[in-house]
Amino acid sequence: QKEVEQDPGPLSVPEGAIVSLNCTYSNSAFQYFMWYRQYSRKGPELLMYTYSSGNKEDGRFTAQVDKSSKYISLFIRDSQPSDSATYLCATSRGSEKLVFGKGTKLTVNP
Amino acid sequence: DARVTQTPRDKVTEMGQEVTMRCQPILGHNTVFWYRQTMMQGLELLAYFRNRAPLDDSGMPKDRFSAEMPDATLATLKIQPSEPRDSAVYFCASGLGQGYTDTQYFGPGTRLTVL
Numbered sequence: 001q002k003e004v005e006q007d008p009g010p011l012s013v014p015e016g017a018i019v020s021l022n023c024t025y026s027n028s029a030f031q032y033f034m035w036y037r038q039y040s041r042k043g044p045e046l047l048m049y050t051y052s053s054g055n056k057e058d059g060r061f062t063a064q065v066d067k068s069s070k071y072i073s074l075f076i077r078d079s080q081p082s083d084s085a086t087y088l089c090a091t092s093r094g095s096e097k098l099v100f101g102k103g104t105k106l107t108v109n110p
Numbered sequence: 111d112a113r114v115t116q117t118p119r120d121k122v123t124e125m126g127q128e129v130t131m132r133c134q135p136i137l138g139h140n141t142v143f144w145y146r147q148t149m150m151q152g153l154e155l156l157a158y159f160r161n162r163a164p165l166d167d168s169g170m171p172k173d174r175f176s177a178e179m180p181d182a183t184l185a186t187l188k189i190q191p192s193e194p195r196d197s198a199v200y201f202c203a204s205g206l207g208q209g210y211t212d213t214q215y216f217g218p219g220t221r222l223t224v225l
Binding site (some may be wrong): 041058101103 | 114115149151153155158166169195201203208210211213214215216217218219221
């Protein structure tokens with residue numbers, strides 16, 4: 001079992017839709033949770049960062065961590081065509097390297 | 111607008127050739143990471159430097175890969191000899207802090223194709 005599992009999609013939604021992106025992880029020692037956005041032929045960029053459980057909101061983006069079920073989510077409200085990208089979840093115990101999901105490719109259609 | 115730069119952006123080479131990829135971290139950053147991204151494996155850490163010292167290269171095939179930081183403005187990743195299975199996008203990232211969970215700023219990557 002991989003440490004982080006992420007549905008690769010692709011996911012296609014109309015503009016304005018609410019998007020839900022999800023990952024599961026296997027190691028209960030993971031404490032740091034991140035979402036990266038990667039545009040085509042670009043490097044990943046950090047979008048959201050949470051520590052331990054709970055929600056974090058930044059504009060149209062909400063990151064959610066449920067440590068009891070080892071589930072991490074990213075919600076995008078009022079999705080825009082500019083949100084079309086691959087979204088990578090990542091997690092770490094802190095003292096060790098980030099473990100990334102393989103990414104979910106999202107397309108938001110105008 | 112400070113950013114990580116990587117050269118070359120694309121590299122096509124033949125099996126057995128040496129490949130050198132270069133990275134210029136953001137000025138003032140003290141951590142540098144090398145990653146490899148493939149469809150099959152996703153994004154994997156190859157090497158991690160802090161203050162130019164190598165701290166983690168456990169993800170790197172030691173027999174053919176080497177990573178160095180000759181100075182604070184340059185990190186290199188070398189493959190010798192290259193093999194078709196090395197075909198991937200190689201990313202360099204830099205950060206400011208103590209470790210893995212500090213924000214990492216990624217470069218645009220080097221797309222390597224080994225024929």
